[in-house]
Amino acid sequence: MAEIVLEGITKRYPDGAVAVRDVDLTVADGEFVILVGPSGCGKSTTLNMIAGLEDITEGTLRIGGQVVNDKAPKDRDIAMVFQSYALYPHMTVRENMGFALRLAKVDKAVIREKVEEAARILDLGDHLDRKPANLSGGQRQRVAMGRAIVRDPKAFLMDEPLSNLDAKLRVQMRTQISRLQQRLGTTTVYVTHDQTEAMTLGDRVVVMRGGLVQQVGTPQHLYDQ
Numbered sequence: 001m002a003e004i005v006l007e008g009i010t011k012r013y014p015d016g017a018v019a020v021r022d023v024d025l026t027v028a029d030g031e032f033v034i035l036v037g038p039s040g041c042g043k044s045t046t047l048n049m050i051a052g053l054e055d056i057t058e059g060t061l062r063i064g065g066q067v068v069n070d071k072a073p074k075d076r077d078i079a080m081v082f083q084s085y086a087l088y089p090h091m092t093v094r095e096n097m098g099f100a101l102r103l104a105k106v107d108k109a110v111i112r113e114k115v116e117e118a119a120r121i122l123d124l125g126d127h128l129d130r131k132p133a134n135l136s137g138g139q140r141q142r143v144a145m146g147r148a149i150v151r152d153p154k155a156f157l158m159d160e161p162l163s164n165l166d167a168k169l170r171v172q173m174r175t176q177i178s179r180l181q182q183r184l185g186t187t188t189v190y191v192t193h194d195q196t197e198a199m200t201l202g203d204r205v206v207v208m209r210g211g212l213v214q215q216v217g218t219p220q221h222l223y224d225q
């Protein structure tokens, strides 16, 4: 687990567009923070800079006390969950969830244990031998989360993980994500444009607009304003 600290983070794309402007934000160890705001406000760019998928133009990013501005994504010890589940179609749920660990040459018995533990947490225990094509959207999204969990990352970064799901599934998955957070207590930064997700999921909500942080507070605090 780890604290994530953004200090004066700015992103200027090569075409000159400033997507994120001088953002200061501290996500405490174990905290679940939501980045919310309209399309184009800079949420994904912020998340991608934390992940290391976009370079930081200005400012300092620390994960677990270490400056990681120049570290490759794989050296940041974080796991990203995207809205497109990007599961490998030819692999079973078990193989999908264990794949990163297999690449890292983790012991087979350990992989098995971690995958089965994650499947229990995510209610996927009965589906371990299925392929993605035979799963519902919600189940696929849970496999994508399972893939992140088994790596025991310092932090989870989630970019609109529920936006491909229908309304009913979104509600179910919100509950599942809350349970997951309570159980694992892993530092999480979660991007959404959905007000309901923002108000129900996070410990704290960061409202962005035009690349700036406009407001930061607990859901209750923001609701009361």
Ligand code: ADP
Residues within 6 Å of the ligand: 013, 014, 015, 017, 018, 019, 037, 038, 039, 040, 041, 042, 043, 044, 045, 046
């Ligand atoms: P959000 O995730 O809140 O929808 P983004 O972080 O994707 O917002 O985008 C923030 C701003 O940066 C937008 O104005 C967008 O058009 C711009 N932007 C995003 N990616 C690029 C890019 N690769 N090159 C230039 N501008 C970009």
Ligand code: ADP
Residues within 6 Å of the ligand: 051, 053, 072, 073, 074, 078, 079, 080, 081
């Ligand atoms: P590789 O398998 O070589 O890491 P990928 O195509 O899977 O390549 O990933 C492209 C980039 O995104 C890589 O730099 C990788 O480290 C990063 N990346 C891939 N998956 C994740 C993830 N779950 N979390 C964070 N970064 C990731």
